[in-house]
Amino acid sequence: MARKITFQQAINEALDQEMARDEDVVIMGEDVVGGAGTEGEMDAWGGVLGVTKGLWGKYGDRIMDTPISESGFVGAAVGAATAGLRPVCELMFIDFMGVCFDQIYNQAAKFRYMFGGKAETPVVIRTMVGAGFRAAAQHSQCLYPMFTAVPGLKVVIPSNPYDAKGLLIQAIRDNDPVIFCEHKVLYTVEGEVPEDSYTIPFGEADIAREGEDITVVALGRMVHQALEAANTLSSGGISCEVVDLRTTSPLDEETILESVENTGRLVVVDEANPRCSIATDISALVAKKAFEHLNAPIEMVTAPHTPVPFSGALEDMYIPSPDSIVSAVKSVMDFSQ
Amino acid sequence: MARKITFQQAINEALDQEMARDEDVVIMGEDVVGGAGTEGEMDAWGGVLGVTKGLWGKYGDRIMDTPISESGFVGAAVGAATAGLRPVCELMFIDFMGVCFDQIYNQAAKFRYMFGGKAETPVVIRTMVGAGFRAAAQHSQCLYPMFTAVPGLKVVIPSNPYDAKGLLIQAIRDNDPVIFCEHKVLYTVEGEVPEDSYTIPFGEADIAREGEDITVVALGRMVHQALEAANTLSSGGISCEVVDLRTTSPLDEETILESVENTGRLVVVDEANPRCSIATDISALVAKKAFEHLNAPIEMVTAPHTPVPFSGALEDMYIPSPDSIVSAVKSVMDFSQ
Amino acid sequence: MPDALTVEDLLDAYRTMKTIREFEDRVHVEFAKGGIPGFVHLYAGEEASATGVGMHLSKEDKLASNHRGHGHCIAKGVEVKGMMAEIYGKATGTCKGKGGSMHIADLDTGMMGANGIVGGGPPLACGAALAAKMKKNGKIAVVFCGDGASNQGTTFEAMNLASVWKLPVVFVFENNGYGEATGSSYSVSCGDIADRAKGFGMPGRIADGHDFFEVYEAFGEASERARKGEGPSLLEHKLDRFYGHFEGDNQNYRAEGEVQKLREETCCIKRFAATAVSEHGINQSQLEAIDSEVGELIDEAVKFAESSPDPSESDLTTDVYINY
Amino acid sequence: MPDALTVEDLLDAYRTMKTIREFEDRVHVEFAKGGIPGFVHLYAGEEASATGVGMHLSKEDKLASNHRGHGHCIAKGVEVKGMMAEIYGKATGTCKGKGGSMHIADLDTGMMGANGIVGGGPPLACGAALAAKMKKNGKIAVVFCGDGASNQGTTFEAMNLASVWKLPVVFVFENNGYGEATGSSYSVSCGDIADRAKGFGMPGRIADGHDFFEVYEAFGEASERARKGEGPSLLEHKLDRFYGHFEGDNQNYRAEGEVQKLREETCCIKRFAATAVSEHGINQSQLEAIDSEVGELIDEAVKFAESSPDPSESDLTTDVYINY
Ligand SMILES: Cc1ncc(C[n+]2csc(CCOP(=O)(O)OP(=O)(O)O)c2C)c(N)n1
Ligand SMILES: Cc1ncc(C[n+]2csc(CCOP(=O)(O)OP(=O)(O)O)c2C)c(N)n1
Ligand SMILES: [Mg+2]
């Protein structure tokens, strides 16, 4: 059997292999080394949760701690990308986009278009997303719909270690700016991951489970919730096809539409808040392009339209659960016109 | 006949009347007075396009020029709102949200929830949106879907002078943070506006034109494009009901759903880019809650997934036109299962 | 100045510092036991800073805090039981359990909120100061920032804005030598944070943040300036944190024995007690009485928190807007 | 130093300044006629600043600009015909007409782009400087900011970052006294922008931005420091803009007769010509020859722009990503 490593190790390995392969790859972010300017061990942290640990020892100055100045260093990553480097920049939590968003959507994303096709901006912004850590309203959000909305950005949201490695390597080699979203709850999830380097192309969704009765589109951590729900449902005789988007931009419309053409029913599961989200995006796509195949309303299972609560009791209710997916699927299955 | 004034005058009048009514109302922004620290005329500009002109003469220190520090002064407006003022803060172009978004979505929007219901944050952020000025990629965007996605914010997008005045007065009196989006192309549009003060409640869409065959949901400037299309279509025998959303958060789901229940068909028109937008939001709502009444796929007419081009030749193609709405409506009308 | 401090004041100050220390020590213990969830940043070691500032503030003055906010809350008069319950995520918490350690706010006592965003507070404090200025009520605002936060753009903008608008606000930089695992000697490109004041047209001053009396005096000057309408000031408190960046931090970026040494040599409470007894006529027994009262208070707070109910399902979707 | 400048250099400098002036004067005229759309910010009056800097740069050095970018482009060697066509929104423009005045970029000449976002450039320039540093190629980056931009958080963060990473970058602040209609005396809370350098651990220096020689000398020092790996510098150029903030600005915030007076007294080109002739052995006729060449160049550029085709429909949806 193939080697099993965690999601977090898969990311570390992707970074390691790409840094070894191409010396233009550099890493920057807060405490990505950890310990700059201190008396203790350098590489003390390797990122706030240890994801970049060990890289400083191998690559030295190519991995750089930054001041807490997200506009400054994200912008520097963007500028460096136009000048011959391939920076992988860490925005610790996606929640912090509010202090540096301009450098991403007005600068990186638009250079190529504004400059008449002459710019290439191969920058990757790695960032943590999602609830489940009791980290409260400003450290638990799923803000990737905002990035998905921006022309010129690519947005990646892996659900498992295998995809994490292959998609991150692809992201680093890609010549467009990429937002790479790591769900913090997934870091400890294990999976089979080849040691060799490999890429997974963007815009190719994964059929995480085949099924006939209903399509469940999910992404990131929600793929696991959807698979659990599908398991439960299968014992009740409902066969779910679970589609893991992998990337929301570019979007694999074909796989989604084909699946719905076969099943005639759709539930979209997204941990983000409900308005103007991936859930509405996929629903709208299907209501437009596969309407004639639809046999029932499209259900969306999302977080409520509220900030993320701190209390564990509330946070557990906030996050879409396998149970809520089961209910949604059943209600769609029960529909008859 | 009632008095006619422009959209821009309506906004100025709303500000004027509210400042006269309540001395806690203050205004801040770049050049909202215009001329601070110069030797020329104070109140020189009254905002970059003159919208706040004349208020400094009447209200003096209650209208304040700021340095070019959007995080600083937007955050100050937010902080002041929690401390007893009712600031109306001008973010010159919505495109600049990238340098101050944190103070809006992580601070203002979340206080009430994070603080267990004890905070009130009556701040209004006025901002210009939209293409049509040949102002290119960083001064022409419709980024309101990103604000609409944020729990805790209210988002207003008026389409005409009457609504602009009534909705702005409501926004100032409202005790939640409000993003007030002014389409720059609408500033010179005239309409009947009562001199007296009045409010328009949030979450009540306006049926801008009644019709039977198809529902066209639009907002802001797009209401005008939709009405023009409806005119054209009516001569071909297609009767469009045009719904002007007025506010995207809160959203008047009822009016939208009722209209679709009657017409069985829907086109959503939104000047924003297509992904995770108001267009997908409304489409998804209807695909979920009015599916059984739908007789055809839901069409969306939006800008393409590109930045806003500078060249007038391109920008005119970028903006959804009455013609493109006509085509979309026709394709939906032509659908038969 | 110390002279202006009455015995009452000194005992108050001691009680505040001690309450903070006991609170944090206890949270540390309970966190390790698994009773407390989330990201928790402790203030132990920095008590003289919050306390020396807080002694100058009334409930109508406003304080904007950061992620390391427990001490600021206590010094501003937030009730300790509610805070503890909040940190446990309980319905009886200051924020009904919806905010947690990083978001404790109590607008009634002028506590505008801890903040999970580094640099989130400075603009907000400017706003509170603007409100005071417009209302001409003689109140002020203060914001606490770390050395790490001193590099955030929002912080710089706020300082400039405060100066341009001549706001009654004081920027207090608590320089504890680290922003997470990164040394301030690395991240702050000038020698002292106080060196930045000049670029924003305000006075900048350094105080020994282990020394209550120095902090009290320096902030007294800055707050007086603010109250008189003379504009903002910058203060840099040099101090140390006794725990890791957050609970769970192994602190391997610190020199060996560093924390041990700090606890012995720089403890602001020990130092305060010694001075209070030797120079201000306070009795050791008075301090001991406070120690035991504080111990009880914290015990009670933990019991209260532990025995309080979780928020209920309906709390999930309330408090988003005024009407729900 | 001026001594190091050859006659060739001086004639080059004159040609650059004159080209900028003619370009801007002509855009002003054509804009008024209605031929040019959008927001257009002219650089006339500030030519010595871009030129004195540009003379030290090769194509491999990078320049990040702002909304008032035409002069920076020309001084960096961007071709004038393409620029004019870009400002007209034509397919033959530097950016195929998709960027316009506020977004002219030409990466081949090291011009990283004008920028519609005030403060957008400084972080980008740090990135370019980082690339140069990592590649150890002796190249540098420079960013031009206005006085208004000196208050933007991104600018402060970039200065700190540049110092922490010891980047080969120079921050040039063009202080023309206004950010739109707001006076820099109001918005910049310290006396001189150069006062801010100390807070970011770098040297700060003021130069008379009307004086090409002073700019040339000051930037020579800063760029040498950068090339030697000694880190960033801040320069403040005090200068004036001859037109409004943007075309269409009635400039009622300016004192009466202010522009008239400036044009007479502070014209950097007149001043340069006088010095060049009196001190550096340049003949008036050499300058006149350049004048007429420049006049022709600009005429041609306008004709080229006017007669060029609009972008075509397919251009709307290309250049978004590498593959479309
Ligand atoms: C905008 C933003 N960036 C990064 C973080 C992550 N973070 C939380 S605390 C912290 C260090 C803060 O250091 P400092 O300001 O010195 O305060 P201290 O923790 O030392 O009290 C960092 C980087 C954050 N919360 N917000
Ligand atoms: C983030 C942002 N805020 C505001 C603006 C609007 N704006 C464009 S130019 C300008 C003034 C800039 O002043 P300064 O930096 O002094 O440059 P100058 O125009 O004087 O050359 C302003 C406020 C903007 N483009 N971007
Ligand atoms: Mg610190």
Ligand SMILES: [Mg+2]
């Ligand atoms: Mg200026």
